[in-house]
Amino acid sequence: MSINVEIITIGDEILIGQIVDTNSAWMAQQLNLYGFSVIQISSVSDNKELIKEALNEAEARASIILITGGLGPTKDDLTKSTLCEYFDSALMFNEEVYQDVELLFKDRGLEVTPLNRMQAEVPDKCKVIRNKVGTAPGMWFEKQGKIYISMPGVPYEMKTMMQNEILPQLKKQFVSEHILHHTLLTQGIGESILAEEISEWENALPENFKLAYLPSVRSVRLRLTATGFDYDKLKSTFDKQINTLREQVYKYCYGENGDSLEKVVGDMLKSNHKTISTAESCTGGHLAAKITKVPGSSAYYKGSVIAYANETKQNLLEINPDDLEQFGAVSRQVVEGMAKGVMKKLQTDYAIATSGIAGPDGGTANKPVGMVWIAIAEEGRVFSKYFLLGNDRGRVIEAASLTALNLFRRFMLNEI
Amino acid sequence: MSINVEIITIGDEILIGQIVDTNSAWMAQQLNLYGFSVIQISSVSDNKELIKEALNEAEARASIILITGGLGPTKDDLTKSTLCEYFDSALMFNEEVYQDVELLFKDRGLEVTPLNRMQAEVPDKCKVIRNKVGTAPGMWFEKQGKIYISMPGVPYEMKTMMQNEILPQLKKQFVSEHILHHTLLTQGIGESILAEEISEWENALPENFKLAYLPSVRSVRLRLTATGFDYDKLKSTFDKQINTLREQVYKYCYGENGDSLEKVVGDMLKSNHKTISTAESCTGGHLAAKITKVPGSSAYYKGSVIAYANETKQNLLEINPDDLEQFGAVSRQVVEGMAKGVMKKLQTDYAIATSGIAGPDGGTANKPVGMVWIAIAEEGRVFSKYFLLGNDRGRVIEAASLTALNLFRRFMLNEI
Structure with missing residues (x-):
């Protein structure tokens, strides 16, 4: 039996x-990875009575209740005071929390x-989960064997707290069966064609194995999950x-898990001691932004020219005006x-x-919306x-950037 | 009192x-425009008992219950049979609905x-809302003065049905309070400092007014809501x-609503017939990507140099190597x-x-992580x-880009 969670x-x-x-x-995705089942998600307004009613209903169904939102310092945020009433708890100033707040402001x-x-005032009956961000x-909170966890609604803060504190703690407390997950990341093939290509393998999977297709823009993640008591x-x-799956999707698979x-x-550029630059028109900086989102990218990325206007293509990239004239900006030549x-x-x-x-x-x-030319270059190729x-x-x-x-990855591997 | 809806x-x-x-x-946005208040949103799985429980809970709180999803023709879709049980109703073949299905397949x-x-079989106690898409x-369904409306989960089908049938019908049936919303968008001031600056005004708001703070990275949206019967x-x-709020947050307010x-x-650049370019180091293309996300931005945006490496700053932007040497890349001079x-x-x-x-x-x-220099230039300034x-x-x-x-907006307005 899996443990029921309500959000x-x-x-x-x-x-x-x-x-x-x-x-x-x-949250549901993360909880699923550990074998928890979310049985209901409820969204309620910043209203004490409605929040309490939602808590009442949730605790009748679930063992764990995860709550987000309503923790800001302003008047419309009522979650903390409502939880105080609900758990008959009083607010107490917490020195450690205050130090976190102070540090954040100092930064x-x-x-x-x-x-x-006031953010450092916390109910005396709860265990505090510190927020570094x-x-x-x-x-x-714990009450009659049930767990209630309140988190900020800001996604980044909630995620940091879930990953660093809450999920590990819940796993320790509840999970007995082993759960294994592994995800292969593919790009450049649609979900249904992919499914056909691996259907034989997928249909022969043991009963305790499950494959999930997680599609997003121009990419599909394949997540394999298995559960069992005998870990080895x-x-x-x-x-x-x-390994079998890896071999089957080799051509499309650019990475694994995270x-x-x-x-x-x-990483490929870094380990080969190579550098790269980009020149973007339609992606307008999105490709550069992706590359530079990676910490340490300055080791291999020297920069980009976003050539949105034709003059910019001529001035900074020395594109032949005749090519622009003859073939247009969206062309192999340009x-x-x-x-x-x-x-x-x-x-x-x-x-x-x-x-x-x-x-x-x-x-x-001839050149419809959505047509994108992409070029990859190295000396002589x-x-x-x-x-x-x-x-x-x-x-x-997004699709053009990915x-x-x-293409560049496969170019480096001499696959294209 | 506005009419309560639950989804x-x-x-x-x-x-x-x-x-x-x-x-x-x-749905909530649309209902709000008509003066209905959504008091809870619940998501439940394809499970008869849980669907009935959600209906029970919803009807205790709301006058109108909107239901989406679970209407597909496959075994895992249980909404229709659950509604039959809930309203003690039997399935009947509906000729009109069948014609709609037939037409769709013919197309x-x-x-x-x-x-x-089987999609043409509908509960005998409901009024059918035809689906053309x-x-x-x-x-x-109606039961003891409450309304229950079940719709497909496919967004396009649901939206078509809501706009053409459900919203007009609900509006006709219920006289409700007027609800007004307006949002001011601010940047460059924290939620709590903002709250202090406008606290006097906020505290003096009439009872039927409510202010909400909606923070995200380096920006806060202020949403004012008011309800009442006398529209004028x-x-x-x-x-x-x-207007008063606008005056008070004038310095930080960059826009309104969407x-x-x-x-x-x-829009400012376009209406002034001016053009802009960007040079990015730490934002690495994110600023350019934001600007070019706007359709039609090529009218005023000529491009960017992402100068991640110092050589790029020298080669493409003609930064004085002595300045780079003496002051470093993160400096006013550079x-x-x-x-x-x-x-x-x-x-x-x-x-x-x-x-x-x-x-x-x-x-x-001296130059900690998070330190960002920003410069705005025009001829002579x-x-x-x-x-x-x-x-x-x-x-x-993200914060540096915003x-x-x-800053650029305020520079154009000569505020800085």
Whole structure:
């Protein structure tokens, strides 16, 4: 029997539809990895009576109740005072929490305000979960064998707290069966074609194994999960299955588990002592932003020219005006010129360039919205190809950036 | 008193976190526009007992219960049979619904399958809401003065049904209070300091007014809500309150309601017929990506130089090597040089430059992680300032980009 969890997200902004509750899906995913089942997710407004009612209903169904939101220092945030009433608890000033708040303000060059000093007041009947990345501490209550955990609603703060404190603690307290997970990350193949290619393997999986397809823009994660009591036996079968899957999706697989394409590519560059630059038109900096999101990327990334205007392509990348005139900015000639141009200007070993039509305007019959040319260059070799990436601006930009990174990975491996 | 609505979304895929429930937020927004209040959103799995329990709980609180999901033709979809049991109703074949299904299949060049023929069976105690864009009809039940409406979970089908049938019908049936919302968007001031600055005004708000603080990275949205029966009176008081708030937060307010900083800045550039370029070091393309996310940004944005390496700063932006040597890349001298350099190179009216330490490495005692210099330039005028933006790489990059855009907005307005 798996342990039942209920999630309560608190905040008027959810109930008037101003924000979409993304916290619940993330928490549910994480809890699933450990074998917990989320049986209900409830969103309630910043209202004491409704919060208490949600708690009452949740504790009748679940053993663990996770609560997010309503912990800010302002008047509309009522979660802490409601929990005090619910658990008949009084607020007490907590020195450790205050130090966390103080440190956070110091980092920003600020003094703690009286309002934020109140963030250090916590119910005396809870175990405090410290928050290193925000001012509101988490609170862990236990009552009649049930666990109630209150966290901030800011996704980053909630996630940090879940990963560092709450999930490890829940696992220690509840999980007896072993659960193994491994994820292979693929790019450049659709979910249904992928499913067909591996259907024979998937259908032959043992009963305690489960494969999940997790699609996002132009990529599909394949997560294999297995549960069992005999760890050694489980692990050995699991590793064999993962190896088989790895062989089958080899062509599309760019990484495993928590990898990102930009990190994989960065690690390859670093270990080969190579450098790269980029020249972007339609991706407009999104590709550079991905690359530089990786800590330490300055070791291999020298920079980019975002050449949004044609003059910029000419001025900074020395694109031949005749090529622009004759073939247009979205063409093999221009995108290859951009890659070679930036590689020369920034004196890097490799370069990636993108040029396309992100939309919603600018498409023609021959060059529709979503058409993106991508070029990869190194000294003496250029590869280029075009893709049709749909008609939603944001998705075109994201898909083009991912596709470019994966092409570059395969270019480095001499697969293309 | 406004009419209370509760939303129940049904589907295992929500509870394992595979999809984010975006239907609820959309429905809540729409209901709000008509003056209905959503008091709870619950997501439950495809399980008869849990669906009935959710209905029981919802009808104790709300007058209208909106249900989505679980109406597919496959075995795991249980909503219709559960509603039959709940309302003691039997399934009956509905000729009109069948014709809708048949038409839909015909449009796709297909015959209706037996599984899909079952979509035309509806509970005899409901009023059918026809679905012109999918196979599952909606169902409208009434019981003891309460309304229960079941809709498909596919967002497009649900939205079509809500807009064409359900919302107009609900509006007709219920006279309810008017609800007004207005949101002011601020950047560059923390939630708690903001709360203190406007506390006098906030405390003096009439009882039917409510202010919500909605914080995200380096920005806070202030949402004022008011309810009342007399629309004209409500609207006039509301407008006055919004005007007062606008005056009080004038310095930090970059936009209202659905605006984004990049869109506001883009609109200003467009209406002034001005162009801009950027030079980014620590933000690594994130600023450019924000600017180019806006459709039509090519009208005013010429491009960017992402100068991650010092050579790039020298080669492409003509930064004086002596300045780099003497003051370092993260300095007033270099960031101002970057802004002036890119403005000259790309021949734009304005330029924004960033240079900082995003971390986690590279910080020193004098220049800690999170220190970011930002410069804004136009012909004959440069403004620059440094900020301390915390120690999380992703947040430093996001905060620096937003801060730069807001400084630029204020620079254009001659406020700095």
